[in-house]
Amino acid sequence: MGARYVFVTGGVMSGLGKGVVASSVAKLLQLSNQKVSCVKIDPYLNYDAGTMNPVAHGEVFVTEDGGECDMDIGNYERFLNQDMPRSHNITTAQVYSSVIEAERGGGYLGACVQIIPHVTDEIKSRLRGIAGGEGLDTLVVECGGTVGDIESLPFLEALRQMRAEEGPRSVAFVHVTLAPSLEVVGEQKTKPTQHSVQELRRIGIQPDYLAVRCTAPLEEKTKEKIALFSNVARQDVLSCHDAPTIFQVPQILYDQGIVGSLLTKFGKVGLVDSAAGWDGWNRIVGSLAPGAGERRPPARIAMVGKYVSLADSYVSVNHALEHAGAAAGARVEIDWLDSEALEGRAAEALSGYGGVLVPGGFGTRGAGGIISAAAHALASGIPYLGICFGFQLAAVAFARHELGMGGAGSTEMEPDAADPVVCLLPGQAAGGGTGGTLRLGACDIELEGGSGAARVYGSTSIRRRHRHRYEFNNSYARRFAEGGMRFTGRSGGGRLMEVLEVPSRRFFMGVQYHPEFSSRPGFPEKAFEAFVRAAAAAGGGAPAPGAQPIPEIS
């Protein structure tokens, strides 16, 4: 028997947490010894998320194979502790590009090319290709957007066809809706859910499960009413109430019997939960639950960046800090500081923090504030972790403030910098459009034996993901080393600088790669863990510059 499919659709409004429901269902199947994976369908017309503004759409998540994806892919990776290839994020543009390319290549033998069947066939063949190619028991597919959107229609039609073709025992639809509570009467309202199911049925899809978002657990009488109007069995109307952490959602769904019900539907009765898997998962969930860290010492971290106005724009960095805090026994407290407001007043703004973290970023706006923050960390000894842009601007700050190179800069902001310490390397083409032209995806990195970085990672070779264009200019490496900044991680046969550190400081580290994409609950990325330990040890006050090495991680 072939793969089974769980299709997760959304109703009522966006932002209800379809991604968390999809990840949770997949996690439950994984804990039942099923080989699972997830796909996110994004019905927008961008080819991928790479060109989208993180403040409007949330972070761009980068996969091992260099896909610039929707941030839900990051949720899947964190829930399942499993890498997702870029093919698991399907957009309208990708589907249409393939169809148009096939048409131009004469692939349709003179047929009139249409949404049904050609576009829907392409969608189905991508999903079947993933499930078959990866030998999955079940593929969970989340369809972005809300039922009724024009853009999602071809996708929902393809999913409808798949149920007809694969048979009802191979496909389950989970529809995510909302039951708002009116404050005055305190009653859970079912009408939005009823309308949303009607809309779904209008396009030929009868949901098998309803995951109903609500603040307090769904009352029995609300479940009954929804069941009656939506033709979904009462036990399959699932309360998806607010949880202290998203990682508790699998348990909430499990307690309502979704696993038994799904496996019975799929004819997989007799499958047992993996007790060892649940033990490990529960331990991780417990360590990340709010309150778990209440008695831990604080690590107060200032996150300095340009995209601080939307919580989702650095979502993987936030998660990575949480994973690190749980492992380091610290309560991580993050304040986001807008880099634009920091220029010239970094010392004042950063006082009281145990650590400064600069995540990735692009462009001129706010760069000056980041350089001030890095310079302040160098001067005061406050632990610093710079990621990508934070690595590059740490090098600029070091050149200007420690090496006396007043004209040092990155050519991204200053094309005519007297000392271009960060620039495009020879052979790197300028221009060529913005989509998919960055250095993307994972590569192997060699760490210098005996360096702080090698101690942090407990290894001299790691593999990490990238998303950037500019590089440290190697011709300055010697001057930097003489001044006390060492480049202790390299890739590309030694050509590309990946890690910088200043051994005379308590913790000053920059990484050109993005460590946040490699951090998973229970398996923190080691640079984050070392940084959080250093920040917790530094406490709130700015410590004096000392000659302490980067702390060792066991």
Ligand code: GLN
């Ligand atoms: N803007 C820098 C570059 O393109 C850094 C990118 C990033 O931080 N992701 O190289």
